[in-house]
Amino acid sequence: MELACSRRVLRKRRPLTISRGTSSETENLFVEVRHGSTVGLGEMAPIGYGQAQTAAGAEAELVALAGALAGLEPFSLYAVEQAALAAGVCSAARAALNMACWDWVGRRVGQPVWRLIGVSGRTAPTSVTVGINPPDRVRELVCELFAEVGPGVSLKLKLGSPEGVEADKASFEAARESLPPGATIRVDANGGWSDSDAPAMLRWLAERGCDYAEQPVAFDDAGALECLRERPLPVYLDESVKDSSDVPKVAPFCDGVNIKLMKCGGISEALRIVHTARAHRLRTMIGCFSESSLSIAAAAQLSELIDAIDLDSHLNLVDDPFCGLEMANGCLVCSAGPGLGVLPR
């Protein structure tokens, strides 16, 4: 198989502020896998925390890997993964490569990837995200977002404000008051709470009808998870769970895990996380970084196996470079076309 890479800046319609900072654009890497007359496409979005992953770094790693892949066909998903892991390729670049191979396989056999995974391609409603903002701006954004995407979706509110938990509470109250009838709300602290604040915040949110909270405490503070052994509100862990080997470690401290292709290395490893999480009786969620509808379509292929869908980054792009992923009643609609079902615009 042959690889080709290209970088492209994706601009956000609205800048997004989370506990770690604000982002108004990202540089993403697009990967083309070619073998015979069939092409598969994949995307890498940067990861800004932990060991940062950039499009330029990912491109260099994949270019260096091309020789090792030359003797493999994209059907050999497992060998391709092993080669990339052995070469130390970062998780987001591995995700781009893995989804490009899945896209290739689907196009080669003329079937959508969801069908090859054995599921239906149906998805539950996604949530849409409102970042950290003053309460008045939260109200505006909630109204704008629901007007744009229509009913059916849930609201995911970013908390963990640097201004502290009182600012988070004001923001949550503002969001809740602005929700259309029937819509539900969940929050994501991105590790922004201390282990002394987190239990009280979870209790406070539980009393106000919050669905669940994501990553209440820091992922890189091993002891902090201990405060989550008893949970007044369902907790999903995100930054604490990179791949399936993390699931047994976090199982006592959460009700579910948030899977992201960029963290785990692609569709194949995402499936492994689903299976491991279910073996532990954990729920699953699938989320995203700043991804176009190519990578969002890749994540959506697994939706039938996932309890909570959080795939909305493509809705906040000025120019989504791909088309083919539709939305109906708050739900992503995977194409019945081959592969990942999206094409360059």
Added chain:
Amino acid sequence: MELACSRRVLRKRRPLTISRGTSSETENLFVEVRHGSTVGLGEMAPIGYGQAQTAAGAEAELVALAGALAGLEPFSLYAVEQAALAAGVCSAARAALNMACWDWVGRRVGQPVWRLIGVSGRTAPTSVTVGINPPDRVRELVCELFAEVGPGVSLKLKLGSPEGVEADKASFEAARESLPPGATIRVDANGGWSDSDAPAMLRWLAERGCDYAEQPVAFDDAGALECLRERPLPVYLDESVKDSSDVPKVAPFCDGVNIKLMKCGGISEALRIVHTARAHRLRTMIGCFSESSLSIAAAAQLSELIDAIDLDSHLNLVDDPFCGLEMANGCLVCSAGPGLGVLPR
């Protein structure tokens, strides 16, 4: 999709004695899945321990399920599994149904199942089994078996004799003396040792170069596994592990798990066990009941993901009803043909 079932008695060339008794033939169930112009085949072999599963019982369960499957296509592996689980269909019947759907998918898209799983279809050498017998007969059987299958394979010796551990030791010594140069030996007690005998037997076997031991103590005695927390020899658990949800429970008590399609419900759940076991840093083994080369071919599709291959029951049949699964240098060779790569003889 439409289902058709037929039962058939498979006779063994040599009766096999294990800790629970002797078997010289089994009645297996063969399942045909039809949708459009494509057909997929699957096989159920009976399970004699725990809640016994018979071909007649499995046939009745699948016939009752046919209505619920009528609206599904075999691509919908997940929905088919869910329907069978909801109807309480036994694991071995679900295995037949699941492998028939995988066979159908592979034939429908013109690819072998191993390629759709993303692996190469290469397998490590299998082990071949010698049952519980007096030492002289063990010597004869080891020589006969290695003469038949040629070099490359390992020997799996059944222990857990009702005559006690001294009989097991005599049998092991007889087998070890009869091995051709380079061949290795592993044992399977099928839960036949008490938790007071098991640690001493594992130590005794470790001192004599045994590869590993399977299921030293009873699967249905919850406390017995405790004696395996410290292990002088690698231990694989078999009867204690039905499906992926058992893996977290047994992880502290073993080095690996033995996957069997009949226990877990098919290729899809076998993959889930592999993923869960790897997340726990456990090794994996794949084994069989009294299966023809149809079901053995289904298990062999996963081989590249498995550490220890124990797929030999088809070699001990008087009339294997399927052909297409070859063997070279002790390794099963998956066909490059579509589906499971075997056809009725």
